[in-house]
Structures are given as C-alpha cells and as structure tokens.
Amino acid sequence: MEHVIELKNVNKSFDRFQVSDVSLAFKKGFVTGIIGSNGAGKSTIIKMMLNLQQPDSGDVRVFGMDYSSSEKNIKDRIGFIFSEDVLYDELTLHDQRKIIAPCYRQWDDALFHQYCEMFELPLKQKMKSFSKGMKMKATLAIALSHHADLFIMDEPTAGLDPVFRREFLEIMQDIMLDGNKTIILSTHIMSDLSSIADYITYVEKGKIVFSKEMHDIEENYALVRGGIELLDSDTEQYFLSVKKTGAGFEALTSDAVAVEMLFGANVVIEKASLEDIMYYSQGGKTVAAVD
Numbered sequence: 261m262e263h264v265i266e267l268k269n270v271n272k273s274f275d276r277f278q279v280s281d282v283s284l285a286f287k288k289g290f291v292t293g294i295i296g297s298n299g300a301g302k303s304t305i306i307k308m309m310l311n312l313q314q315p316d317s318g319d320v321r322v323f324g325m326d327y328s329s330s331e332k333n334i335k336d337r338i339g340f341i342f343s344e345d346v347l348y349d350e351l352t353l354h355d356q357r358k359i360i361a362p363c364y365r366q367w368d369d370a371l372f373h374q375y376c377e378m379f380e381l382p383l384k385q386k387m388k389s390f391s392k393g394m395k396m397k398a399t400l401a402i403a404l405s406h407h408a409d410l411f412i413m414d415e416p417t418a419g420l421d422p423v424f425r426r427e428f429l430e431i432m433q434d435i436m437l438d439g440n441k442t443i444i445l446s447t448h449i450m451s452d453l454s455s456i457a458d459y460i461t462y463v464e465k466g467k468i469v470f471s472k473e474m475h476d477i478e479e480n481y482a483l484v485r486g487g488i489e490l491l492d493s494d495t496e497q498y499f500l501s502v503k504k505t506g507a508g509f510e511a512l513t514s515d516a517v518a519v520e521m522l523f524g525a526n527v528v529i530e531k532a533s534l535e536d537i538m539y540y541s542q543g544g545k546t547v548a549a550v551d
C-alpha cells in the first residue's frame with residue numbers, strides 16, 4: 261500500500277510544549293481525521309507535514325519525496341486549508357487568484373470560478389469584508405482548483421454554518437470517488453468524521469494515542485457500566501480508563517468482545533463515540549490496555 265505521507269520519529273519542541281516521537285503513515289485513497297483536545301499538537305503536526313514548521317529531528321516524506329529537495333513538486337500536489345487567515349485582507353479574491361494560480365502547474369480557472377459561484381463568493385470585494393465562513397470558503401475554492409492529489413486541512417469546517425458544512429462534506433466525498441485522492445483533516449466536530457473518515461489519528465499532549473481504522477474503533481471501543489465489586493487489579497486491565505462513582509463504574513475499553521466474555525450480563529456495554537473515547541481517555545484512572 262502506497263503511503264502519501266510518512267512521518268518517522270518526528271520531534272518538535274517549543275518553550276512549553278513538545279511533539280514527541282511521532283510516527284505516522286497515511287495511505288493513498290483514504291480520509292484520515294486527526295482528533296485531540298485544544299493544544300494537543302494537531303496543528304503543529306499538520307504544519308510539519310506541510311513544511312510550514314520544521315521538525316527538530318525525524319523525517320517527513322510526502323509522495324516519497326523530501327521537502328529539502330522537492331518542496332515545489334510536493335506543494336504543487338497539495339491543497340491545504342487552515343482555519344487561520346491565510347489570505348490578504350487588502351486584496352480581492354480576484355487578485356488573490358492572480359497571485360496564487362501561477363504557483364500551481366494544474367491550476368484550473370474554470371473550476372475556480374465554478375466553486376466561487378457555487379460558494380457565492382464575490383470576486384471583486386476585498387477579503388477584509390468577508391465573514392469568517394466566506395474566508396474559509398475562499399480558501400477551500402483555491403485548495404480545490406488545482407487538481408491536488410492530497411488535501412491537508414486544519415479545522416476546515418470551523419466557522420462554517422451547518423448547511424455549508426454538510427455541502428463541504430459532500431464535496432469531500434465527491435473528491436474521494438476518484439480513488440487516488442487522499443484527505444487528512446483535523447477537526448473538533450466528531451460528527452463530520454463519522455461520515456467521511458476511514459482512519460482516525462488521536463493526538464494528546466504532543467503524542468499519538470492511536471491511529472486506527474474507523475471501522476476498528478466502531479467495532480472494538482465501548483463504554484462499560486457495572487458495579488464496583490466487579491473491579492479488581494485483573495479486571496481493570498481490560499480498561500483504558502475507569503471512572504468510579506457512587507453508583508458503580510464507567511469505563512472505556514478497546515476490546516468490547518473480551519469485556520463481554522469476561523463480565524457477560526453483569527455489565528452494560530454500549531458503543532463508544534469518538535467524543536466518549538476522548539472524554540474517558542482524559543479522565544478517570546488510566547491503566548494499561550489488554551491487546
């Protein structure tokens with residue numbers, strides 16, 4: 261299986277934060293959602309994928325190439341979106357296009373105008389008059405207009421209204437029909453991911469908690485509720501996190517089948533959402549998981 265992006269043992273330190281030993285590989289033809297709390301390091305990892313920040317150590321390869329020798333070739337094939345403003349306030353979208361289009365070998369003016377029309381974006385108005393959502397749509401129109409092979413998006417749906425968010429997800433699904441495109445996106449909106457993501461990479465405190473197939477997560481992660489008397493040092497090994505309350509315990513497992521075999525009808529088991537996984541992973545008592 262071809263990897264579009266590979267990060268190997270990547271480290272990056274700031275004064276008060278570090279990304280530690282991140283190794284990730286993203287397969288061609290799939291959508292990966294990057295999740296994690298505020299300040300977990302998602303944007304930092306994404307910026308390193310785009311060479312907007314350089315790792316202190318480790319290796320980043322995109323399409324099998326290295327930024328030090330092939331930056332232009334790599335960037336030519338990436339459509340990227342950031343939630344931060346990346347367009348110039350004093351320019352119109354028409355003028356932005358004039359600057360950006362020559363940067364891409366496959367820039368498609370007809371497609372750009374098609375997206376501007378679809379997104380109802382005025383071409384002759386300065387960007388400073390655009391709302392947050394309009395700016396996001398403008399960035400999206402640009403990212404979609406040069407036939408990129410890879411889309412890297414940092415919170416692309418932030419600031420978008422629910423109707424356009426749904427349209428955005430439909431556009432992403434259409435792009436993926438091609439079979440050769442790859443999307444990596446970070447988001448705090450978990451429901452966006454359940455409709456499009458094939459893989460989930462979960463980041464906390466600058467480290468990868470896991471990177472797994474969505475299907476695997478849906479099948480194996482579960483919330484378990486039961487009486488405290490069921491817990492001991494052996495049974496707790498089946499949980500990633502346990503919260504004890506006056507009424508019993510609530511726990512997260514990544515092995516629902518094993519838990520069901522162990523406790524049978526003595527516990528209530530229900531599927532864990534991505535929110536549940538994040539919530540329970542950050543609280544309660546954390547113990548080693550049984551694989």
Ligand SMILES: Nc1ncnc2c1ncn2[C@@H]1O[C@H](COP(=O)(O)OP(=O)(O)OP(=O)(O)O)[C@@H](O)[C@H]1O
Binds near residue numbers: 277297301
């Ligand atoms: N250039 C920088 N200099 C110093 N610290 C930085 C820099 N960039 C990021 N950080 C710090 O790194 C940490 C991770 O930030 P990052 O933006 O990667 O997190 P995030 O997971 O994308 O967060 P959010 O979901 O809130 O956008 C934060 O504590 C942030 O303050």
